[in-house]
Amino acid sequence: MKRKITLKQIAKELDVSVSTVSKALSGSKEISEDTTQKIQAFAKLYNYRPNNIALSLKNRKTKTIGILIPEIVHHFFSTVIRGIERVANRRGYNVIVGLSNESFTKEVINMELLAGGSIDGFILSISKETLLKQDYHHFNATIDQGMPIVMFDRVVAEVDCDKVIVDDMKGAVKAVKKLIENDCKNIALITTMDYVSVGRLRTQGYLQALQENEIEAEPNLILKIDDSLDVENHLEILENEIETFFRMNKNIDGVFAVNELYAVTAMKVARKLGLNIPDDIQVIGFTDGVLSKHATPSLTTVSQHGQKIGEQSANLLIDRLEAEDAEQDSYIVNTDRKKDFIKMVIETEIIERESTKSKIYLEE
Amino acid sequence: MKRKITLKQIAKELDVSVSTVSKALSGSKEISEDTTQKIQAFAKLYNYRPNNIALSLKNRKTKTIGILIPEIVHHFFSTVIRGIERVANRRGYNVIVGLSNESFTKEVINMELLAGGSIDGFILSISKETLLKQDYHHFNATIDQGMPIVMFDRVVAEVDCDKVIVDDMKGAVKAVKKLIENDCKNIALITTMDYVSVGRLRTQGYLQALQENEIEAEPNLILKIDDSLDVENHLEILENEIETFFRMNKNIDGVFAVNELYAVTAMKVARKLGLNIPDDIQVIGFTDGVLSKHATPSLTTVSQHGQKIGEQSANLLIDRLEAEDAEQDSYIVNTDRKKDFIKMVIETEIIERESTKSKIYLEE
DNA sequence: TGTCAACACGAAAACGTTTTCGCTAGGAAT
DNA sequence: ATTCCTAGCGAAAACGTTTTCGTGTTGACA
Incomplete structure (x- = not known):
């Protein structure tokens, strides 16, 4: 099977360094026009696509958000997903979906899986079984590890996070x-x-x-x-x-x-x-x-208005993710940030x- | 914001090397019981979770499969997703969903995005607009780069891949x-x-x-x-x-x-x-x-039987992915492999x- | 001729893992 | 006492990027 072509391979083939290839492809002024053209042509020919995984590792963000819902064969949840997907895509994010099937165990497993680096944040609705057990440690553990969560529809006071609910x-x-x-x-x-x-x-x-x-x-x-x-x-x-x-x-x-x-x-x-x-x-x-x-x-x-719920949830999450980015550049650290979580209510009709x-x- | 704890941090804190920590956590016999216990306790305390991204980069596989469908607010597609998700999870894979909204452009963009390293393979159903345009280059380009595709329901003869269709x-x-x-x-x-x-x-x-x-x-x-x-x-x-x-x-x-x-x-x-x-x-x-x-x-x-379609699609894809793994260990390379694609027909009832x-x- | 800037490029580190190989110290065997 | 084995651990490479910081080669200018 053919492997995807990498910077290194292009570099070797054209007898330049990896750095040069990287710069040429990003259109850096540092590289001469000749070289740039040559490299770009070669890359196009071989259909080069940068490896997101490597980028994620470097940037410490994956630009994807995880959705965890109890059930997908359900009109309401489908429309919420559609809403999330809309704004996520518009704002440059991808969407990855996990299903809990209303089971506590599957919810926990799915969260651990996704929280392990695959995503930048969660949008979720709690499973019935979890609501029954009233065991929310997995949500709090995830938040403690610095991963923001937005809950929608089925929310719970015991978890400190942004929430989007229906009235x-x-x-x-x-x-x-x-x-x-x-x-x-x-x-x-x-x-x-x-x-x-x-x-x-x-x-x-x-x-x-x-x-x-x-x-x-x-x-x-x-x-x-x-x-x-x-x-x-x-x-x-x-x-x-x-x-x-x-x-x-x-x-x-x-x-x-x-x-x-x-x-x-x-x-x-x-x-x-x-x-x-x-x-x-x-x-x-x-x-x-x-x-x-x-x-x-x-x-x-x-x-x-499921779609609206999805859109608002996604906006809340991405806003928070990008606020975190800005925070690192800033000298003022708002230690009280944890407390100003938003609870958004979507009007019914x-x-x-x-x-x-x-x-x-x-x-x- | 708190960052996730890494092997390196554990190593520094416990004054051992990164390798030791890695081995201790995976239960290697190489490390003494004392050290292993100490490291595992510390890791549990700080809620250590390995970074999948780093693993993906190393192993060159992400253990997630990408789904690309025209529409999610649609009972049939929902059931297919549920089917895919079922077997994917059982076989240790995650599922990431993209929506084309029946648009050619969104289909292409979504594929490029996901194909950039986030997933190991695709399961998809073609958008209406694409069927109208009869432009399938993005599918073939993806396959050329070594990423297997399984198409379901809306399939097309022009693309060489496994297919699951309804009769x-x-x-x-x-x-x-x-x-x-x-x-x-x-x-x-x-x-x-x-x-x-x-x-x-x-x-x-x-x-x-x-x-x-x-x-x-x-x-x-x-x-x-x-x-x-x-x-x-x-x-x-x-x-x-x-x-x-x-x-x-x-x-x-x-x-x-x-x-x-x-x-x-x-x-x-x-x-x-x-x-x-x-x-x-x-x-x-x-x-x-x-x-x-x-x-x-x-x-x-x-x-x-949408769910069955999803299950079969996922099995076909994962089978192929794991066959590729085996291929690398084997001396016999079947160059004709490309030709034996499966077209599976799910009976209606x-x-x-x-x-x-x-x-x-x-x-x- | 010597100095300096500009230009074009390369080396290397970093992200977090796993894994191979090597090293050291201690005890056993000769 | 010398050799050898092994238990226990560390160093380093590798995955594919980006980016910072060199470095060498020009050409111009004094």
Whole structure:
């Protein structure tokens, strides 16, 4: 197999020194035009590409950022990656992706692997298992070794770093308020067990919206799904749970679900029970993915703007990386830097579609 | 900012040589137990992690593979990545992802960037623009520099490398045959313009299935959508096209669509026109994604097994990488190696759901 | 003719490893 | 007492760059 051509080989071939080749290729004024031309031509001919690895070793930076997410077959995380990739590329960085599959062990292993020099910083979202264990030593160890981290969506107070989050609670409040405005009297909540922070926050938002409108929360109207099992492959279980839930609470006229899947499944079950959407029952979901857009009827959702989250995360990380660079040139060292971490909140937005009643006629 | 601790620093601190530290940490028998213990304890205390970059430079391999895909917010590509990541991790490799966004330029730039030493090999799927331009020099240049490539799904004969493809044509044949068996007399095809190979192949499959059953293909029953525009954001256009298509061909009783989106949109339109699925019209799509599973009625699809494609691709690539290693130790050099590239075909499978009639009663 | 600047280039260090080889000291064997 | 082996460690090269600091050869100028 052919090896990539190196400076040394070019140097030997053209009978000059490595330094000369390096300078010629970077267009240094030090080298005569003759030599420069000759070297550049030769390099082009042999398709020379500098070895990033060697550069990384020298510069102590790799110009790549590591992403660590729980799952990639997931619309929200995909859009976040796309956002990260956008600004990373624009700012001259590459992106390397690790998957934890919601497992604590895989998260730790992946971090150790990537932290071992391959990347300059992390952008990550914590796995469910880690949230359950509440063991965050690997994050703190990485930060201690001077590698900055930005967390998004699933964050945790125990780790000191920049964070980008969705205003889950506010988003839920907005959604439920919309249902209330649309004359729903008995609003159900379909949520998960609360060990993942986002589920808890959205539940809180639901409760708060009710409280603000002086509606008493009815425990019967809250359905908690155990999402530790792989829902995608146990769709019937989910459907059955929702069906009995609906049967036991025939008065439900509005549903707020903490994710797309629960929402469209709720719609499916409702229709199976002969209910019309949105006339008999209105539904709002969370996460604006493909399901919401293409379901029939299309689903009104709380959009989290995943791409924006990714973009902001990347900007935060790269800003910090480049601030570090500047710091080395500067005499003033801000020892308090560790304390001014940023927590950025991305506003949610309600995308109105067919699963809720349009109130346009009221606004005339 | 704290820098990562290096062998040299440990050596200085413990007043031994760098070599000793290196050997002690790798558990070499050469070093006395005393020293080994002391060094290992110190290393653990300071959380020493070897610098992969330095290792990569020395070993001339990075143990990471580069993925280059047109789009990440796409169920099929996500599952492929998951598959790649699975076997890569199992076999000790990392995964770095680049996105071309269907753009030729971004594809070239990304390849140059990654090929510059960051990775040992590529797994990629060609962007639409590249397929249109038919300019494949960047692939061949990369291969010439000794970096192996595996292409999946969107492949091209002009590049000599391992390939993993879906039997698109056969899958389409199966789907259409199923419609024929289910007594459909006028089967429509909703497809794309054919510059992307997969669209063409699926169209061919449609035609072949008809021919094999001695049904004459009716040009009116083929709808070609211009997918150069971003369909996700021009949903109404798609719906309108399909609606007029249906209105002009009221005899349609079966639809084969080359992707999920077209299929569910067709179902949506059909229902809007008062048609019942699957009684009046049966629908089969391609690609088994979330839409198919959660649409109402759920969609019968041709599954491509994206994860399997990813796993096979990764295995092919890593096999080749490790064969290269072995080659260097061997005296026999197979100069014909370049010619025995593998083209692996992943079988499709029809997932039957509610959008086609069940024929169980016939099989009794 | 001697001095000096400018020009064109080379040598070497540095980044963090691993690995090969060599060296020293001590004990065993002769 | 001399030789030899071996355990335990260090020196140095190598991977591919960039960059700093020489160094030698011009030519011009005094």
